[in-house]
Amino acid sequence: MKRAILALLLMTGAAMADPAALLNAAANGDTATVAAEIAAGTPLESRSTKGETALLLATHGNYVEAARALIAARADVNAKDAIQDSPYLYAGARGHLEILRLTLENGADLKSLNRFGxxxxxxxxxxxxxxxxxxxxxxxxxxxxxxxxxxxxxxxxxxxxxxxxxxxxxxxxxxxxxxxxxxxxxxxxxxxxxxxxxxxxxxxxxxxxxxxx
CATH class of the missing domain: 1.25.40.20 (Ankyrin repeat-containing domain)
Known part of the structure; x- marks a missing residue:
């Protein structure tokens, strides 16, 4: 019986983990859903069709709290998309100062280069x-x-x-x-x-x- 309950819980958890939901929530600054997906174990480095991670999508919108939650969960601040943008590089280029500081405090690669080198x-x-x-x-x-x-x-x-x-x-x-x-x-x-x-x-x-x- 205990094994059946454990299996059911694991299946429920797997169903809750939804990469698309995480990406959409990050892109819209929905911090509550981002936090829920993190708790559900959704892979933080899931990618959009353009290679964007949830953290990069949150950075695009300058959604500081969503970005903070992802970075606290150890999302990669240097993960690049298809056009060589990363959360660190994009925050720097766009002047998203709070997110930039978060990336610098959490492993930003200062030698990382954008698509223009x-x-x-x-x-x-x-x-x-x-x-x-x-x-x-x-x-x-x-x-x-x-x-x-x-x-x-x-x-x-x-x-x-x-x-x-x-x-x-x-x-x-x-x-x-x-x-x-x-x-x-x-x-x-x-x-x-x-x-x-x-x-x-x-x-x-x-x-x-x-x-x-």
Whole structure:
């Protein structure tokens, strides 16, 4: 009789474990269902058709509590989808600061690269996420990493930005963190030369003061 009850409980538990439910709940920030699926033993690294884990889906929506529950259950913060996004890389690129900090506290691979061959710092700098850039610099991400486009974080903060206050602050932060202003792009053009060409006078002054040529 006891064996029959145990078997029934095991079967019930198996029925409750539902990867699709976990993925859908994470994508919609439904923390209660995420927690229930974790408790049911649903595999945390289950994947969507695009290779996304539940944690990455929660990160897409910046659903902090759902992400927190998954990370506490030891979901992989470095698991990549079909386009090479991971929870850590995506949180950094999008400026999802709370989730980023959770990933950094739970094994984020600072050398992990996105589909452009860049670190999390490079898109964060491009998109003007000041606090995110500060967090990644403090964590120890390489400020001089060059991606497949031939650009560093400093270069993207100049070339793909608007020259405004947020990007000026990021340029200053990168320079103080040891960014080399004289690493050129694949055409041999430096960040200072780009800043001057684009009319970003304040940026150019910051770069030149840091030894840029």
């Amino acid at each position: 860049g670190t999390a710092l490079i898109p964060a700098a491009e998109r003007g996420h000041v606090e995110t850039v500060a967090t990644l610099i403090a964590a120890g991400v390489d400020v001089n990493h060059v991606n497949r486009l031939g650009w560093t974080a400093l270069m993207e903060a100049v070339v793909l930005a608007d020259g405004g206050p947020r990007h000026q602050q990021i340029v200053e932060m990168l320079m103080k963190a040891g960014a080399d202003p004289n690493i050129p792009d694949f055409d041999g053009v430096t960040a200072l030369q780009h800043a001057r060409r684009m009319g970003f006078g304040q940026m150019a002054a910051l770069i030149e003061a840091g030894g840029g040529r």
